[in-house]
């Protein structure tokens with residue numbers, strides 16, 4: 573087990589996922605996040621889902637999105653969750 577960096581548990585890692593995806597974490601937090609995602613299937617899964625959601629949002633350019641666009645994005649996220657949950 574690596575103990576070079578402070579280890580995140582899931583409660584610490586999950587709130588930082590969006591910042592991790594946006595590369596807004598401090599260096600030591602980035603390392604702790606990478607360590608945690610390496611060893612935690614649950615958070616790695618959340619990371620994958622949220623990364624995909626961010627791509628969907630970016631593609632939809634929803635900065636000033638009307639509710640209909642937001643609904644499409646939420647529906648797309650549900651599809652992604654289902655796709656990821658299905659065994660390959």
Ligand SMILES: [Zn+2]
Pocket residue numbers: 581582585608612614615616
């Ligand atoms: Zn975790």
